[in-house]
Amino acid sequence: MSPRLTRRSFLKAGALTADAVASAGLQAPRTAAAAGGQELCTLLDIRKCIACGECVSACREVNEQKFPEPQGAMPDMLPHNRVKIADWSAPEKREIDHRLTPYNWLFIQTAEGRFKGKDFEINIPRRCMHCRNAPCSKLCPFGAAFTQPNGIIRIHPEVCMGGAKCKQVCPWHIPERQSGVGLHLNPLPQYAGNGVMYKCDRCYHRIADGKVPACVEVCPEDVQQIGPRDAIAAQAYDLAKEIDGYVYGDKENGGTNTLYVSPVPFDVLNKAIEKGPGEPHLKSVADVMAAPNRWATALAVAPVAGVLGALARFKPLATNLEAEKEDNDETQPE
Amino acid sequence: MKPSRSSRGLNWLFAAALLVALFTGFGNMPLYGRYYIADIPGFQWSGNFIANLKVHLVTGALLATLAAYSLVGSVRRKYKWSDFSASQKLLRISVVLVLVSGLLAGLKNFAFLTPGLALNMTLTFFHLGTAVLVAVVGIMTLVIGKKKVAR
Numbered sequence: 492m493s494p495r496l497t498r499r500s501f502l503k504a505g506a507l508t509a510d511a512v513a514s515a516g517l518q519a520p521r522t523a524a525a526a527g528g529q530e531l532c533t534l535l536d537i538r539k540c541i542a543c544g545e546c547v548s549a550c551r552e553v554n555e556q557k558f559p560e561p562q563g564a565m566p567d568m569l570p571h572n573r574v575k576i577a578d579w580s581a582p583e584k585r586e587i588d589h590r591l592t593p594y595n596w597l598f599i600q601t602a603e604g605r606f607k608g609k610d611f612e613i614n615i616p617r618r619c620m621h622c623r624n625a626p627c628s629k630l631c632p633f634g635a636a637f638t639q640p641n642g643i644i645r646i647h648p649e650v651c652m653g654g655a656k657c658k659q660v661c662p663w664h665i666p667e668r669q670s671g672v673g674l675h676l677n678p679l680p681q682y683a684g685n686g687v688m689y690k691c692d693r694c695y696h697r698i699a700d701g702k703v704p705a706c707v708e709v710c711p712e713d714v715q716q717i718g719p720r721d722a723i724a725a726q727a728y729d730l731a732k733e734i735d736g737y738v739y740g741d742k743e744n745g746g747t748n749t750l751y752v753s754p755v756p757f758d759v760l761n762k763a764i765e766k767g768p769g770e771p772h773l774k775s776v777a778d779v780m781a782a783p784n785r786w787a788t789a790l791a792v793a794p795v796a797g798v799l800g801a802l803a804r805f806k807p808l809a810t811n812l813e814a815e816k817e818d819n820d821e822t823q824p825e
Numbered sequence: 826m827k828p829s830r831s832s833r834g835l836n837w838l839f840a841a842a843l844l845v846a847l848f849t850g851f852g853n854m855p856l857y858g859r860y861y862i863a864d865i866p867g868f869q870w871s872g873n874f875i876a877n878l879k880v881h882l883v884t885g886a887l888l889a890t891l892a893a894y895s896l897v898g899s900v901r902r903k904y905k906w907s908d909f910s911a912s913q914k915l916l917r918i919s920v921v922l923v924l925v926s927g928l929l930a931g932l933k934n935f936a937f938l939t940p941g942l943a944l945n946m947t948l949t950f951f952h953l954g955t956a957v958l959v960a961v962v963g964i965m966t967l968v969i970g971k972k973k974v975a976r
Contacts, residue, residue: 573859624936630874632854634946638939647942654855660874683856745936779875780934786882787931793886797893804894805901 528640530623531698532723532748535616536730539712542599542614546706546715547588550597550618553694553705557648558585558594559687561671566680568670574685577668590769591617593669593689597706600770602763606755613755615764616706616714617771618691619644619665620740620747626779627657627666636688642720642748643693648673653686662744662779663771666690720748727752745778835891842887843920843963849881850956885927892924912966919962923955 561580568574577593579585585594597618604611622628625644628636635650636657646657646666652675658666666688675684694704702708707715716723724741727750731738739751753760761773852871857863863872870876909917930952933940940948 570859570861573861624934628945629934630853630878631945632949634942634949637942637945639941640939642939645942650942650946656853656855656874659855780936783875783878783882783931784934786879786886787934790882790886790889790928790931793889794893797890797895798897800890801894801897801901805898 530642530720530748531693531717532642532720532750533621533693533704533707534716534723534727534730535714535749535751536716537613537615537714537751537753538734538736539714540599540614540616541712542601543711544588544599545709545711546616547595547597547599549705549709550691551588551595553697554596554692557689557692559648559669559672559689561669563671565671566676568685569681576670577686578670579667580669580671590767591665591667591690591771592769593667593687596689596691598770600764602755602760604755604759604763606759611755613753613760615751615753615760615773618706618749619693620663620744620749621691621693622744623746623748624744624778624780626660626662626744629780630660631657639695641698643695643698644690645692645695646688646690648687648689650674651687652684653688654684655688657688660779662776664768665771667769724750739773743776745780835894839888839891839895840963842884842891843959846881846884846888847956847960849877849884850953852877853881882931885924885931888920889924889928892920912962912969915962916959916966919955919958923952923959926952926955 559580561578565576565578568576579587579592579594584592588595588598590598597616600615600617602611602613602615621642621644623642625636625638627646628638628644631637631646631651632654633650633652635652636644636646638644651673653668653670653673655666655668658664658668667690668686668688670686673684673687675686678684694702694706697704703717707717716726718726727738727741730736730752734752734754736752736754737756739753739757740747740749751757757773758775764770764773766772849871852862853874855874857868857877858872863869870880906914926948930948932938933945933948
């Protein structure tokens with residue numbers, strides 16, 4: 492038996508104990524805050540990550556019941572040259588853990604390079620950032636993606652049509668599609684939709700039960716912390732100050748609830764990691780929702796402009812109409 | 826009463842904005858890329874969801890301005906509800922509904938509002954439903970014709 496499996500087995504066996512500790516000890520206030528609907532945030536001190544993969548395995552085990560199970564053949568979707576089938580359900584594809592897939596909601600990127608004259612190797616657990624104003628949640632055309640009061644961004648598998656708009660508007664293109672499942676198979680499987688989109692849901696079911704997400708719980712190096720947003724953000728900046736490091740995720744896309752702290756700048760890390768489908772970047776990201784929300788504000792005040800314009804334009808006319816009415820009244824025989 | 830030239834101009838502006846809003850509204854669903862609309866020269870922007878949304882909101886703001894202008898104008902000119910034909914009444918009701926639901930759908934995009942799944946879906950489908958109603962009533966009005974305001 493490999494040492495890796497032994498440790499994993501040990502950690503699995505220890506999970507129940509960890510649950511008990513979490514619910515009785517240090518993490519109790521944090522999970523209580525989560526149950527109370529307070530905005531939750533995670534801090535990842537990526538200096539500590541050793542890429543052991545325990546978080547990846549735990550995520551898969553805990554969320555296995557949520558994974559898609561296509562029944563039968565993939566639908567024949569039109570037009571063929573535009574609608575690509577995304578099928579990750581074959582056993583060998585389900586096992587992929589080096590990128591995001593519908594069956595792998597967390598993976599570890601490795602950045603190797605040189606900074607300030609020193610070599611570095613930093614491992615970075617990657618998953619949904621759970622943005623504070625998530626474009627995926629706000630812009631889903633069917634309302635399938637939504638934000639919980641505690642800041643968790645979820646995609647409801649029974650509502651999602653798999654159009655992948657969430658993936659397009661996400662600055663990191665996080666959600667991954669599995670074809671051949673979901674609601675779209677019922678109305679018009681050939682002409683609209685293409686499966687269901689999947690991503691990290693921050694173990695919302697465990698948080699609702701007063702537990703912490705599986706990836707947080709099993710990490711042997713305590714890479715991740717989870718707690719109320721303000722406290723975690725303060726902790727992240729304190730840590731960054733302490734190590735003369737950098738924070739990623741606080742300003743990106745207008746703010747996220749995943750904060751990475753690193754001794755190496757994130758633009759340096761971004762150059763060092765592999766990027767591509769299912770492998771998100773670490774670039775700085777502008778707020779996707781800023782411009783649409785400026786126009787939404789304009790939409791909200793637009794009627795006021797219309798009212799003022801009409802008051803200015805129709806006042807003389809109304810006066811004329813009243814004068815005309817008075818004239819008519821005076822000429823009416825009694 | 827024959828509408829003035831400026832009123833006719835505003836009516837055409839309203840109709841044009843409504844068409845753009847309907848086009849961009851349906852473009853918020855992932856259809857234009859799939860069905861080659863975004864391949865048409867001059868329509869590439871319609872395949873970009875954020876660009877599409879911005880145009881949708883701009884035309885929505887224009888429609889809201891014109892609708893408020895028209896509503897207050899009708900009050901100032903002392904029009905009565907009974908002065909309007911059935912199709913005009915239906916069109917006005919559906920436009921008010923689509924604008925109000927659109928405003929709510931736009932406001933839910935702010936970070937401080939986090940509607941849950943049920944409210945999110947209700948807002949989304951209510952706006953979609955009212956948009957379909959506007960399109961149907963608009964087409965009906967064009968096909969059947971409409972009476973002028975009675976006075």
